[in-house]
Amino acid sequence: MPELRQEPVTKKWVIIATERSKRPIDFNIKQDECKRGTCPFCAGNEDKTPPEIMAFREPETKPNERGWWIRVVPNKFPALKKNGCQDLLNPFEESFFQIMTGIGAHEVIIESPEHDASLEQHPIHQLQEVFRAWRERHNSLMKEDAIKYVQIFKNSGAVAGASLEHPHSQLIATPLIPDVIEAELKGAQHFFKEKGGCLYCEMNQQESKKNERVVAENEGFIAYCPFASRFPFETWILPKQHQASFSLLDESLLNQLSIIVKETMQKIVSSLNHPPYNLMLHTAPAGYTEAPYYHWHLEIFPRLTTVAGFEWGTGIYINPTSPETAAKYLKETKHRLKNLKKGEKL
């Protein structure tokens, strides 16, 4: 069973999940282990994953058989596990060394039956289905008492931590509010108390007005490279109307989200020549669904630089590309693609 352990000084939690590696030195799962035919996420290989949790599939087709276009399965090597025994959830004291049972969930959302599809290539209706699956699993897990947060994320490319190339996103439900979300809640709450509004709403308005860092915008959403981008071409996508939790996303917004994600990812992928990337959903934890100060959003990190000693030691990131330059570059992608001479690379 995985464990959650708390660092005694900073009180930050880590997950010790030893079942994810057989021997202490088994690392570096190579992405090329996943080939068409043997890929557990491909249509026809449904028996190579644990039984599905849910799927969007043709009527008359059976679970764990062909006929699906979105399929959600448990992660074969879960970082956190479902477990009936909730008593163990209470931290027990071993001096100042706190341990919690690693209760939670770890699921894979297979975004397409096609091995070679990718997020930005999905037709809009398929992207909508991806986000519907996210919403359904998020909302279902958030109903469980033990779950305080549902982290949905996507790793694309081996450098970004993907061990299988078949398009998929993941979800890990945690029995505590993660540090990153805690810090966002605290900062946003502080602003709300001082100025009486949602800081994210304010930022959206300023970014839209200035138009220096905007990458894409539609009726429901705005995408920009944030003012204090940690990484080159870091891009956030936020709903324009105030909304603390992803769980509240309605069908009209879901459509707008699909459109802006496709547009933004197309710009990133074509400008930066298919970079590895991580995409993270930041949303309200349990008890904060209607918070007037928090604002759900997506963060996209193309993985172009290496996190090294200075960043680990200080928590301060060194970014060699200003968000203004990055946004301009992304925004002009279409224009650049049009004007490219034959055979010329971006």
Added chain:
Amino acid sequence: MPELRQEPVTKKWVIIATERSKRPIDFNIKQDECKRGTCPFCAGNEDKTPPEIMAFREPETKPNERGWWIRVVPNKFPALKKNGCQDLLNPFEESFFQIMTGIGAHEVIIESPEHDASLEQHPIHQLQEVFRAWRERHNSLMKEDAIKYVQIFKNSGAVAGASLEHPHSQLIATPLIPDVIEAELKGAQHFFKEKGGCLYCEMNQQESKKNERVVAENEGFIAYCPFASRFPFETWILPKQHQASFSLLDESLLNQLSIIVKETMQKIVSSLNHPPYNLMLHTAPAGYTEAPYYHWHLEIFPRLTTVAGFEWGTGIYINPTSPETAAKYLKETKHRLKNLKKGEKL
């Protein structure tokens, strides 16, 4: 000039240092650009670096010529720069978007004139000289009013962010107390107020007594895989006697430090087949040199796993190797090496 920008919600700072890449898409400096003969850190190539800040060298030899065994030079592509104009240090307000001039320093400590040397291969007297250079540059920079913290670190291997393979460490002096150190100070101060002691001193004692996670120990220092290790084989090295700042390291302790660093790094390097790694000094910032609750230490992260979407989204790390298993494995390295059959790999 580099900039420091503050993320409006979480108040975390980032460094925007655009001079470090010429074009917005220039990334991925390959390590093989550094070859013997052309390597700017090799003896004989002193003119390929900016003029040296200090060196330990033979008497009668001149600065920026051969004859040195430790050489400190400014980083050619500094993340932060020295600058006379301290007025700009005060954050100026552009709505909630805070910017600070990127004042500070960025230096390289060349650990040997030999290209193929590595930290664990240095003779003890050479390692002592490395730490003397660290101490001298740390203490010199900490005297400057604008400097609040001196981060010393080492990146080894391309995966860990090293762009040159010649053995070197780096130093970045910052005009603010980094977030990671702030969190450690806060946690340690909290414990001190509640229990009246240094939490790190307490941890050292418990780890030594339990001996479950200890990797090495000598008169002055203890090395262990911390209870809440974020990474497989993460190892910390701490002085046994209470000492908040690395600046207070005396010659006797410096000798003990050299011995335990060599032993620990030898274990890591031989057990894990020369992994890329980051090594970071955590020490007291300006004003905390004599703090009764803070405790300087080294943190070593072998880079065996990939930081991915879940870690970026939550701040919670998933570690597939328990620190108990890692410590046991490292501790038994010598034994395993001895019993290895001819041609057999670890």
